[in-house]
Amino acid sequence: MGPLLDALLLTAVLGWVCLATAALLDRARHDRRVSRMIAVRNRLRVAEDGELERIAGRLSLADVGDLVSDDDLPGPIAERVAQALLAGKNQTRIVEMAKGRTTTHVLTRIRAAQILVAARAGTAHFVLDGMLRSTHRQLATGALRMLVRLNDRRSARLLIRALADGVFARSRIAAAFHAMSVERVDMLGTLLRSDEAIVRYWGARLALFLGATQWADTMRGLVNDHNPLVRRAAVEVIGALGEERDVKVVIELFDDPAPAVRAHAVRASAAFSSPGLVAAWRRLRHDEAAVVRLAASDLLATQPAHQHHVAPLPA
Amino acid sequence: MMTSTVLAAFAWWAFLICAVYLVALTVLLLAMLVVAVRENRLRADEARLDDFATVRHSPFTIPVSIIAPAYNEEACISASISSLLALDYPEYEVIVVNDGSRDGTFQELRRRFELEPVEVYPADSLPTSEIRQVYRSRQHPRLTVVDKDNGGKADALNCGVNLARFRYVCCVDADTVYYPHALLSGMRHIVQDPQHVVGVTSQIALSRHPERTPRTERLRIDRHPMLVFQTFDYLRAFAAARLAWSRWNYMLCSVGAFAIWRRDIVSELGGFSTSFTCEDIEFTFRVHEHFRSTGTPYAVLSLTDIVGVTEGPQSVGSLVSQRARWQRVIAETVWRYRRMFWNPTYGAVGFAGMTYYVVAEVLAPLFQILAIVAVPAGAVAGVIAWPDFWRVLATVAIVNGMFTIAAMLLQQRAFKTFSAADLRYMIALGPLELLLYRPFIMFAQVKGTIDFLLRDRRWNKFERNPRGGVFSPVSASRGLGLLEQRSLPENALPLQ
Structure with missing residues (x-):
């Protein structure tokens, strides 16, 4: 029994030492890599023509992928570093890698795509569209981030198509579209004219946050949409536009069968100054839906002339 | 002679049974560790690739209602709620439910956040004890404080759910200080896959005084041995076990200090149960039971991101009190949901999750008692070879x-x-954990099991660690070793 237990103990001790060493080495390796990348980044920032390409030529795909995805490196330098890596036959290899033809490792695919994006290679959009539609969560997330980085009309169009097709969480695609700064409001028509209610809803939501005055007439039409989600989003836009001629449309929605639409209509009506509104809000404080009552009383509380006494809630 | 033979036989059998149990448990943990390695890599890659810069500023990021029940949290409530109000997330509200505290919790809230009474219309979907008054902060429009009669943590959470405006609720503790990235970390999986992910929980770090934890800098551990040993427990639970559970979707224990749920599910399932000592684990079991029995696709995830720092017991008495309660709650919940055990309707939850809970948690005290009794029995019978025992x-x-x-x-x-x-x-x-810390946990587990058998339902909140002197961030960092300066890029989450 003794030798067996000795062997067991020895094995356990060796295992413990190995694991402890692995943990410490992993930490040290990470720290070393962080320091090295900071040094490389600093050298690239001040590098003269030719030297930058020389430094970039000595870097691995992973290094360049990390460098160009890092916002610390100015765009033009990142572009030159990526272009240096793509020089020669590398471009085909990296495109194939990004498409997943020569590797299945997600992180490698994303790094390859990051290099294409940083270099503003012509194939970047095609590759990113494929990643976005891959149904792989990590690839799609990575693609969204890179499309925002590209920030051009072609990327915006890809996002609109992806949103319409529902290839990934629509809220995430909408967030990416919203985060761009390129002129893109005209593209919302694809969404607003869609047969799918959920797509029209997202079109209206984007219109709200992009200040899309050019779609005002479409929004006036959408407040009569058969889907309450779309009506709700449309009335929000009408409120944000704040054109007095729309007050009647908004007041009509106070009697909408869907509580969420009524609540949003109440909030949207804050933008108008029609004399009948306060009476309507008072009436809606007794609405059957708590969400409408809350919206109406929130609004009344903001009216100085109509401050009401707040009593403790009844038992 | 006869007695000695009986004792020897008992000791041999007891050691054999304990050895088999230990080996089975080791194999089970090893299997989970192997699964966790893959899941960990996936989660790490996801965190590295995600576009936090976009999500944290987007009006399309799903809004969240944070619910913080508070009962006698005077010492930490300000720090905790301030940390919640400083979260790096585009749209959220904080609902603090003062559950009839008998200390100065409410006064502290009123003083610190300038509360004024407001009229509200809570949904009446979940029954709760009576609300005295609802307040809103003049300083922070996001903050709502509910002052209500005492009804327990589950009751306070239900009250918060009734008042919540958003589709997701994040249940937190009012004695925990949260990092700015907490909600972003938790919600990123829901934002990516809102149709399937119905619940997310994440890891919490421990400190003797969480209110002294700097919120903008990188975590360093509280080096008090008692806290470090508890950190080991948390690490094994989150970074190994729960990652494996998440991968196969049988994550059966959300953390009371940070659990995000879809609000309609909370309402549909009747809210958090007031008939259990702790609501978190029971509700997680209930969610799994609901979705598995209806065959609806869903996911409940546990993350390894450290989202906040909570107060860990510093004394043995407090530790035993807390862990005994946990053991009792596990036993209560497993007993309540025993029909899921090896029931094919519940898939991995019934086969893997319930098996783990029964073998590694509920039955553990039996084997621990057996081992402890067998040692003196073996010693009296003279069958223990001490050198082998120590080996x-x-x-x-x-x-x-x-x-x-x-x-x-x-x-x-x-x-x-x-x-x-x-x-x-x-x-x-x-390696010292087994000798210096495990005996207390064993005792707590045995105590908790006895409490369960005696149908004890008390919360047994552990006594707060002593707080003395004036707080200064510098002395805190020196004393607790908590600070490590680090600047973060816009797209990164802290602790990456």
């Missing part, structure tokens, strides 16, 4: 330390949470 004990201690390091390594690979100095300190302490 076995040392082996078990080191294997336990190996599991801890493996969990640390997983956490490290994903988030680089610990500094090199902390890592060395924890590695060195690892």
Whole structure:
């Protein structure tokens, strides 16, 4: 029994030492890599023509992928570093890698795509569209981030198509579209004219946050949409536009069968100054839906002339 | 002579049974660790690739209602709620429910956040004890405070759910200080897959005084040995076990200090149960039961991101009190949902999750008592070869330390949470855990099981760690070793 237990103990001790060493080495390796990348980044920032390409030529795909995805490196330098890596036959290899033809490792695919994006290679959009539609969560997330980085009309169009097709969480695609700064409001028509209610809803939501005055007439039409989600989003836009001629449309929605639409209509009506509104809000404080009552009383509380006494809630 | 023979036979059988149990448990933990390695890599890659810069500023990021029940939290409530109000997330509200505190919790809230009474219209979907008054902060429009009669934590959470405006509720503790990235970390999986992910929980770090934890800098551990040993527990639970559970979707224990749920599910399932000592684990079981029995696709995830720092018991008495309660709650819940055990309707939850809970948690005290009784019995009967006994004990201690390091390594690979100095300190302490800490946990588990059998339902809140002197961030950092300066890029989450 003794030798067996000795062997067991020895094995356990060796295992413990190995694991402890692995943990410490992993930490040290990470720290070393962080320091090295900071040094490389600093050298690239001040590098003269030719030297930058020389430094970039000595870097691995992973290094360049990390460098160009890092916002610390100015765009033009990142572009030159990526272009240096793509020089020669590398471009085909990296495109194939990004498409997943020569590797299945997600992180490698994303790094390859990051290099294409940083270099503003012509194939970047095609590759990113494929990643976005891959149904792989990590690839799609990575693609969204890179499309925002590209920030051009072609990327915006890809996002609109992806949103319409529902290839990934629509809220995430909408967030990416919203985060761009390129002129893109005209593209919302694809969404607003869609047969799918959920797509029209997202079109209206984007219109709200992009200040899309050019779609005002479409929004006036959408407040009569058969889907309450779309009506709700449309009335929000009408409120944000704040054109007095729309007050009647908004007041009509106070009697909408869907509580969420009524609540949003109440909030949207804050933008108008029609004399009948306060009476309507008072009436809606007794609405059957708590969400409408809350919206109406929130609004009344903001009216100085109509401050009401707040009593403790009844038992 | 007869007695000695009986004792010897008992000791042999007891040791054999305990050895089989120990080996089975080790194999089970090893299997989970293997699964966790893959899941950990996936989660780490996801965190690295996600576009946090867009999500944290977008009006399309799903809004969340945070519910913080508070009962006698005067010491920490301001720090906790301030940390919640400073979260880096585009749209959220904070609902603090003062559950009839008998100390100055409410007064502290009123003083610190300038509360004024408001009229509200809570949905009446979940019954709760009576609301005295609802307040809103003049300083922070996001903050709502509900003052209500005492009804327990579950009742307070239900009250918060009734008042919540958004589709997701994040249940938190009012004695925990949260990092700015907490909600972003938790919600990122829901934002990516809102149709399937119905619940997310995440890891919490421990400190003697969470209110002294700097919120903008990188975590370093509280080096008090009692806290470090508890950190080992948390690491093994989150970085190994729960990652594996998440991968196969049988994550059966959300953390009371940070659990995000879809609000309609909370309402549909009747809210958090007031008939259990703790609501968190029971509700997680209920969610799994609901979705598995209806055959609806869903996911409940546990993350290894450290989202906040909570107060860990510093004294043995407090630790035993807390862990006995946990053991009792586990026993209560497993007993309540025993129909899921090896029931094919519940898939991995019934086969893997319930098996783990029964073998590793509920039955553990039986084997612990058996082992403890067998040692003196064997000694009296003269069947214990002491050198062999010490060898076995040392082996078990080191294997336990190996599991801890493996969990640390997983956490490290994903988030680089610990500094090199902390890592060395924890590695060195690892093998001592079995002798210096485990006996108290064993005692607590036995006590908790007895309490369960006696149908004790008390919360037994552990006594707060002593707080003395004036707080200064510098002295705190020196004393607790909590600070490590680090600037973060816009797209990164802290602790990555």
